[in-house]
Amino acid sequence: MRRIAVLLLCLASFWGYSQKLVRAEYFIDTDPGPSKGVPIIGITKADSLDVKNLPVPTTGLAEGSHILGLRAQDSLGMWSPTYIMSFSILSGNGNLSTFNQSRLVRAEYFIDTDPGPS
Known part of the structure; x- marks a missing residue:
């Protein structure tokens, strides 16, 4: 029994x-x-990625709503899920964009079978 516990501890640390x-x-x-996608230049090996000041060119985009997708790859070659943000190009200036800052107000999870919302 003790060997199993030690083995599980070793596997958990791995x-x-x-x-x-x-x-x-x-x-x-x-x-x-x-x-x-378009590479984000200047990535160093890190645990996280700060994209608050990511320069994304909007020149040439039509006026209206768009989506921006971001993802990262780890040292094992695995890609993260794609993080999607919506933004809008406002009239008058093709370079002016605003990100829709929405906040989560409720979340839920399920295992195997989705019982539906709420």
């Missing part, structure tokens, strides 16, 4: 090893697939 981000990319409106 599974807990965190990977470093080595690559990140973005796309606007159409997802070209992992590793085919």
Whole structure:
């Protein structure tokens, strides 16, 4: 029994090893697939990625609503889920954009079978 406990402890410490981000990319409106987006330059091996000041060019985009997708790749080659944000190009200036800042007010989870909302 003690050997099993030690083995499980060793496996748990192996599974807990965190990977470093080595690559990140973005796309606007159409997802070209992992590793085919616009590379985010200057990524160093890190645990997280700060995209608050990410310079995303909006020149040439039509006025109206768009989506921005972001994802990162870790040192094992695995891609993160794509994080999607919506933004709008306002009239008068093709470079002016605003991100819709929405806040989560409720969340839920399920295992195996989705019981539906709420």
